[in-house]
């Protein structure tokens with residue numbers, strides 16, 4: 001009789017549920033109520049199978065209920081345990097982050113709006129993602145100085161190779177991790193402040 005339930009499908013199903021419900025009993029044909037829809041069949045090993053709307057139903061009902069109760073018990077246990085998850089964003093401002101936490105690249109400036117970036121471009125070369133773009137210009141004395149330091153936080157993988165490469169400690173990571181914006185262009189930040197300049201040589205070493 002064609003049951004619509006292939007031997008391969010039944011064996012696959014048996015393997016999948018055996019790990020969940022363990023050993024199961026196959027009810028004999030006589031024990032099943034006549035009204036229960038299904039078709040008796042035999043699989044490749046000669047074991048009795050019971051196809052129910054195309055699915056093998058060789059699962060003991062009480063074993064299934066017991067497993068369900070076990071699962072619900074674990075759920076209730078975790079429901080009653082003290083919560084250890086963060087209450088974000090309610091705890092915003094109170095949370096203390098680890099110093100080494102990398103959230104966003106920044107360029108520190110001193111009180112006189114001076115940074116330590118010489119626009120050498122080493123960090124740009126070290127970055128594996130092309131996340132940094134150092135735009136330089138010539139100053140009045142013909143010296144190369146930083147014009148724009150552009151950083152795309154959207155493509156940064158926070159590897160800190162740029163920070164490690166910089167010979168002057170001009171860039172560092174801070175803890176501001178809230179980067180959500182509606183337009184991708186807003187993820188590109190200019191790190192050097194408007195009107196900023198290079199700190200004196202003695203401050204760079």
Ligand code: SF4
Pocket residue numbers: 105126127128129130131132155156157158159160161162163
């Ligand atoms: S942290 Fe890594 S990916 Fe991000 S800007 Fe620096 S070098 Fe590039």
Ligand code: SF4
Pocket residue numbers: 116117118119120121122123124134165166167168169170171
């Ligand atoms: S941040 Fe450092 S490595 Fe990058 S361009 Fe400036 S001085 Fe050079």
